[in-house]
Amino acid sequence: MILLFANLLTEPVGVAHYVTVGAILFTCGLLCMATKRNALGVLMGIELVLNGANLNLIAFGSPYLRNDAYSLGLDGQLMALFVIVLAAAEAAVALAIVLNFYNNHDSIDVDRADQLQG
Amino acid sequence: MGETIYWPSFFFLLCATLACAFAVAVLLATNIVRMAFYLVLSLSATAGLFFLAGADFVGAMQLMIYVGGTLVLLIFGVMLTSQERFVEMKTWSGDWVFAFLIGGMLLMILIPAAFSVPQWGGLKLADSESMVVQDTATPLGMGLLGARVDQLVEPPDRQEHSGPLQPGYLLLFEISSVHLLVVLVGAAYLARAKHKKS
Numbered sequence A: 001m002i003l004l005f006a007n008l009l010t011e012p013v014g015v016a017h018y019v020t021v022g023a024i025l026f027t028c029g030l031l032c033m034a035t036k037r038n039a040l041g042v043l044m045g046i047e048l049v050l051n052g053a054n055l056n057l058i059a060f061g062s063p064y065l066r067n068d069a070y071s072l073g074l075d076g077q078l079m080a081l082f083v084i085v086l087a088a089a090e091a092a093v094a095l096a097i098v099l100n101f102y103n104n105h106d107s108i109d110v111d112r113a114d115q116l117q118g
Numbered sequence B: 001m002g003e004t005i006y007w008p009s010f011f012f013l014l015c016a017t018l019a020c021a022f023a024v025a026v027l028l029a030t031n032i033v034r035m036a037f038y039l040v041l042s043l044s045a046t047a048g049l050f051f052l053a054g055a056d057f058v059g060a061m062q063l064m065i066y067v068g069g070t071l072v073l074l075i076f077g078v079m080l081t082s083q084e085r086f087v088e089m090k091t092w093s094g095d096w097v098f099a100f101l102i103g104g105m106l107l108m109i110l111i112p113a114a115f116s117v118p119q120w121g122g123l124k125l126a127d128s129e130s131m132v133v134q135d136t137a138t139p140l141g142m143g144l145l146g147a148r149v150d151q152l153v154e155p156p157d158r159q160e161h162s163g164p165l166q167p168g169y170l171l172l173f174e175i176s177s178v179h180l181l182v183v184l185v186g187a188a189y190l191a192r193a194k195h196k197k198s
Helices: A002-006 A015-035 A039-061 A074-105 B007-028 B032-052 B056-081 B093-115 B125-129 B137-145 B170-190
Strands: none
Touching: A015 A039, A015 B007, A015 B032, A015 B093, A039 A074, A039 B007, A039 B032, A039 B056, A074 B056, A074 B137, A074 B170, B007 B032, B032 B056, B056 B137, B137 B170
């Protein structure tokens, strides 16, 4: 693992480096979703998670990172496009729900959303 | 050869550092407006990573749809709800401890797993320099229309299946467009202004 980092500047990067960046984005998004009390902060965490997944899809499909028969090829990019589109739709709906919650409860603290609690 | 900098790797390092640093900044910031700004920078750096991986069309879409559309939507949400008491919302410190414990464990699993696959280590320098860059917008558009121009030759291990070639993504494309229509109508209905009787 140390060897892989040693010649990072002189050698082409591979799928592993991209997957590492994706893992960091995913973890940040996951912790954002778990710790933020602001509902919009939770939404931003979801965006970060989706971006980590997108980065993985692009990396697995890229011929410049791994050029053999097991590469995802263009499928990775197509799936990433669908993820981007669905993330836009998800953000629109989630924002509408958050605004509705804000109008009804006068708060965007997710801890206050306990009306359905038994 | 050993001392010359391979510039794509340098730009990968730059974009990756920016993306990760601003993602951590999103996590650590308590001010919601600053979080939105850091998220814009992180997603833009991710678009740079897409360009570096040869996905020029997806990178452009990332900039246009994500940074230009989704995040503007989020920032509008921030502006509509940013009362004084919601701009800064602190997380309980016990939550931070648990979060960093779990996040650190997740990273300790994921990063060694990524580097444990020898095929993922990257191309050789000579192979990488001899590659011809080709743009992806046309194959992507044809794939969305149902014709896979990138897979005209069937791989040899699939010869026994006499079905059609790779079917393309026309059906998924249609489903997602109808989905977008339904979602946007639903969102507009959900977020409509209520007239209070008073």
